[in-house]
Amino acid sequence: MELRHLRYFVAVAEEGSLTVAAERRLHTAQPSLSRQLRDLELEVGAQLFIRGPRGVELTAAGRAFLEHARLALREAGEAVAAARRAVRPPKPSFSVGFLTGQEVIWLPHVTNVLRSQLKDIDFRVSSDFSPDIGEAVQRGEIDLGFCRLEPQPDVSYKVIAHEPILVILPADHPLAARSAIDVREIDPASFIGYTDTPHVLRGIVDRYLRDRGVPMRPTQLLDGIATGISLVASTGGVTLLPAYVEPLLPRSVVSRPLSGNAPVIEIAAGYRADNPSPILRFFLENLDQIVAARANALGRDA
Known part of the structure; x- marks a missing residue:
């Protein structure tokens, strides 16, 4: 059994039609697709489809087979992605946490400042309650937090x-x-x-x-x-x-x-001063630009 057999089976099961699956999903000839499915059924040892004038339906065996086939295809895709990641140098990561609701206001300004670097970094965004954001910065789980002035040791704040x-x-x-x-x-x-x-x-x-x-x-x-x-x-x-x-x-x-x-x-940008991230350093050097952009946006909305 090959992965292509599973792809063919899933495509036909989801489309409910050999013709549609062959032409729109698989870009292959219908006779060839029918032959591949018959080979799959022979290898499985059970009929997977009921073929009718209006299309195909899954048998009980086909329904049982479908989820496992999907899982196998997902796992194969993950295996390929993992192998490709292994041969690439890892991207530096930069994670930002927002007090829930503040991402609507500040995330566009953050991405605008980092726009020249986004393609080269693993950029992660999360939202949470303000105390949790402060604690995540303290523990080093995120590089930057947009939150209140939470009393956390080793966390510095710049009011924005x-x-x-x-x-x-x-x-x-x-x-x-x-x-x-x-x-x-x-x-x-x-x-x-x-x-x-x-x-x-x-x-x-x-x-x-x-x-x-x-x-x-x-x-x-x-x-x-x-x-x-x-x-x-x-x-x-x-x-x-x-x-x-x-x-x-x-x-x-x-x-x-x-x-x-x-x-x-107050809303502040919280960070650890001992964080060696060059992306954080770049961001902090341009923090005034973000504050000014937000002020200009408020002026236009007024």
Whole structure:
């Protein structure tokens, strides 16, 4: 049994037609394809197809054979890829982690700075909660993290933006009619608070509320922006989140600025100074370019 027999079998099984498989997938003559399939059935010792005027159908033996055939082809492909990788020099890797949602904002700017190097490196992107990003930088699992100022030993940060914190509320909420919202107008029982995960955001909001003498009594807690948005949409509650969530809001949820001196939260690029990666060094040398590009994009959107 040869790999071509398996390729022929899978193509016919997926197309349900000898003619279509021969002409569109395999680029071979139908009589030759039929002969190859008969040879395969003889070697397997079972009929794999039922041939009819409208095409072919798999027998019970054919259905059992199909998944194993697909697996064999995948494994053969992986074997070829592994062999080819073995004879090529490995590409240097560069991994970037984003606080979930921030990749929408910053990844285009990152790839623009690295565009001349992307073809020569193994570029990896991930997203996670901010504390997890900080820990991944600390452990050396990623080279660069876009996150809050997480207190991690050996991790250095460069602040790249300050985001205002906004009120996030249902579109049909009475306060949504306001152009800006005084935090004291929010019903304390409707406020959606925070778990320990977004601890930087929680600390900023707690200080802001405490300074204004506003005691919130949350019955729901969010651990990330997706949870927060879902809770607002499903419970009719209100919360405070950084401005970067605005493009992610569904139509049923809106944002409004806080009146007066609203709090802000920082986003930073975190890295280990002892990381010897030349790609990281190049990136940090061009970090001001990314900050400027983001500022220009905000200016155009305003």
